[in-house]
Amino acid sequence: MHSKAVEAGGGIFDRDLFVARLKEQTTTTWDVIVVGGGATGLGVAVDAASRGYKTLLLEQSDFAKGTSSRSTKLVHGGVRYLAQGDVSLVYEALHERGLLLQNAPHLVHVQPFVIPSYSLFNQGFYGIGLKVYDWMAGKYRFKKTELLGKKTVEKLLPNVAQHGLKGGIIYYDGQFDDARLAINLAQTAAEQGGVLLNYFKVTGLLKNETDKVAGVKARDLETGEEYNLNAKVVINATGVFVNDVLQMDKPAQDPLVRPSQGVHVVLDKSFLESETALMIPKTPDGRVLFAVPWHNHVLVGTTDTPLNSASLEPTALEDEISFILDTAGQYMTRKPGRKDVLSVFAGLRPLAAPAKGTNSTKEISRSHKLMVAESGLITITGGKWTTYRKMAEDTMAQAIVTGKLQAKPCATAHLKIHGYATPQAMTTYLDVYGSDAAGINALSSQRPELRKQLHPAFPNTQAEVVWAVQHEMARTVEDVLARRIRVLFLDAKAAIDMAPAVATIMASELGLNEAWKQDQVASFTKLANQYLLEAYEPASTVQNKTSQVA
Incomplete structure (x- = not known):
């Protein structure tokens, strides 16, 4: 797969260029390698890169594929936690809620x-x-x-x-759009000098002669190429999958999450x-x-x-x-x-989870938990979207000590997130793109055929698919329909209907063939049916199958 190198909002956000940078630096040592591209990992990458550390983030699937695109879409202090008496968590979350509105008003x-x-x-x-x-x-x-x-x-x-x-x-x-914020955080980290790669799976940890973590083993899932990547500190920010990375460090230990x-x-x-x-x-x-x-x-x-x-x-x-x-x-x-x-x-x-076993989620802490293993592996877990920035700040404070990095102050409390635009300038459904909406409109002007809607029930156009590929590192039909324009989460049948057009546009942009298109439509349709209470196939697919039989 290849993609066109483009510049968005002053920062390069292109997978091929990031892979090229990775290959150029295989013999060098990263200051920070972040494992996991959800809210927590992306927050850590923004914090680390904005402090000036050489930062690499690796995500096994797409950014925010897991929990971080599946939230209640609320930026909140947590009324229920106040009722439970967790005052410190509520106080922290309310403060962070205010900062999020200040730094990403196009999304919050x-x-x-x-x-x-x-x-x-x-x-x-x-x-x-x-x-x-x-x-x-x-x-x-x-x-x-x-x-x-x-x-x-x-x-x-x-x-x-x-x-x-x-x-x-x-x-x-x-209230906010969780997956859109995740993409904007990835773009922000890139603007600060970070390298971020989706579909890049960490398969193991590298250790030195004293059994300290000194980097990661990783595989590019698009090409199958393997990498050994050195780092001063490795941060496990894989959400519900933190136990998998902990097992790489020390097999058979008790689950943390x-x-x-x-x-x-x-x-x-x-x-x-x-x-x-x-x-x-x-x-x-x-x-x-x-x-x-x-x-x-x-x-x-x-x-x-x-x-x-x-x-x-x-x-x-x-x-x-x-x-x-x-x-x-x-x-x-x-x-x-x-x-x-x-x-x-x-x-x-x-x-x-606490040390004792429990089956009641009311007894499990909603606060984040930071842990440093004997090997130096840092794990951050728990918490919630609203407090992602504070979680990242706490994590990097620890990473500076563990990785013996040169101390630099946190810069994220007032760092504007990519796409920042004030509400006064927001008037259409493209508002979730913030300042990038101008780029999508310009693309539609340059290529009028891209003004065509993807579905009569939704305003989204073909230009947004091109934008997602060129500027937002979308690699699959699911990336576009689930996490770039959110239609899968709003109307799964409509998303299935859109899939063929999205696949055609993406194949053209990425230089991929008809077989890729057909595979993408089939796999996305199978996935989208899990979001429905009854299986669905678009009429065009049914008609196509009938004609093939005839």
Whole structure:
């Protein structure tokens, strides 16, 4: 596979160029090698590169393929953690929430939430708690929490169940596009001088004569080429897969992480009929339920199911889907059913497990955990998207000591993330690209044929596919439809319908053949069907098969 070398926003973000740099530097030593291209790893890469360290990040799949593209899409302090008394985590997350809004306003925005109250006691209880939440945010507070009367709640949430409704509370948190932020963080790290490679799997650790970690063994999954890469410090930031890397260091040690599965279903926007989100802080069985407007759809979740193993492509369990639909139906006048689900996706939270065994996710810490092995391998895990920057700062503070790096201050608290654009300049669906939207528009002007929409139900055009290949290191149809334009997570059937056109454009840009196109469409269709409750094939595919039989 090859790609065209291009310059985006002042920084080169091109896989072939990064591979070439890697080959040029095989005999040199990197300051920092980061294993894992999710939120945590990308945050560490941005921190390390912006301090001036020679930084390499390796991701076995696509950036944010795992947990980091499968979140609830909230940048938040964690109302539920405040209720559990985890004050320090909430305080830290509220501070980081404010910094994220400041540094990536093209992706993070203020989201109003209404908690409907069906008892006056609950309204008072949650009202007091959320006033504390506001106070803890300090200068980074978004807007003031207010108590609402019944009529105001009905106006803000016209589809909320009205029987027994007493009033409600409105409070404000953040919302974002997780996978888009991940891509922008990768681009930011590259602009700071870092080298980042997707589809590059770490297969082992290099050790010196004193049994200290001195680098990694890695394989380019596109070419099969093997590399030995030296480093002063190696950071294991692989989320739910940290145990795999720990086993490379010291086989048979106890797992550091216990994965917990969160499931979300996506519905048509008519189920909420509002730009205000619905939040139920405690369902009858003690869970939290969100219904949040996202990209002109409604995201409903989430579950919290402990699992014993991790997967790159986790699947929702039937009882998780039923729980979300049944519980949402208790709070909505229009009750969603299985036929209404446009997409369902599962993500695994990398929860830092305590030493004692437990099967309750409520007993597992949501705080991040930093560990240094006897070999010098640094592992960072736990935490959440909102606190990715602080996790990276803590990790690099340790890496400076462990790797004996020249001490340099953290520069990320006020570092603008790639694509930075103020809300005043944002007016279309291309706003998630921030300042890069101008480049996509210019591409459409240069090549008018790329203005064609990929699907009548979505505004996305062929130009975005070209942009994803040239500027965002998209290598597969899944990369584009799942993590660059997000359609797989919004409407899996529409994504399947788009796949042939996306494959054709990508093959042209990457110089690939018809066999690659057919394989990509087939594999993506198989994958996308896991996001549906019933298998689906586009009419064109069915007709094509019929003609082949005839």
